[in-house]
Amino acid sequence: MATRRVRFTFEGDAVKEPVIYLVGHEFDVVTNIRMADVEHDFGWVVLELDGDH
Template sequence: MPFRRVKFVFKTERIKSPVIYELGHKFEIVTNIRRADIDSENGWVILELEGAVDEIERGLEWVREQGSEVQNLDGDILAG
C-alpha cells in the first residue's frame, strides 16, 4: 500500500484538536507519528500516512480545511 511522509503544522487554536485521530477514523488511512514538537501555543508533527493515493489526498485536503498546514516531506532528510 502506498505511503507518504508529511508534516502538519498546527496553529494555536488547533493544538488541542484531535486532527490525527480524526484523520485515521474519517479516512482509510493508517497514521504513524515519526516526530513531533507540540506545546501550548504551536506545534508540528511528522507523519507517515499509508493508504490508497486518492484517500490520502482526500484526507490531506480535510486536514487543510481544519486549519492546519500540510507540507510534503517525500525525499526530505527530515522524513528519514
C-alpha cells in the first residue's frame, strides 16, 4: 500500500461538504486526518491517503 500526505484547503460552502469521505469512497483510499483547522468559512486539513496505485 502506498501512502501520500496531502494538504487540502476549503473555502465557503466546501467547508460544509463531506470532501474527505468522498475522496476515500471515490478513490478507494483510507484517509487519516493528521492536522486540521476548520472555521465556519475557511479551513485546511493535512491528510494521509493510503491505497494501491
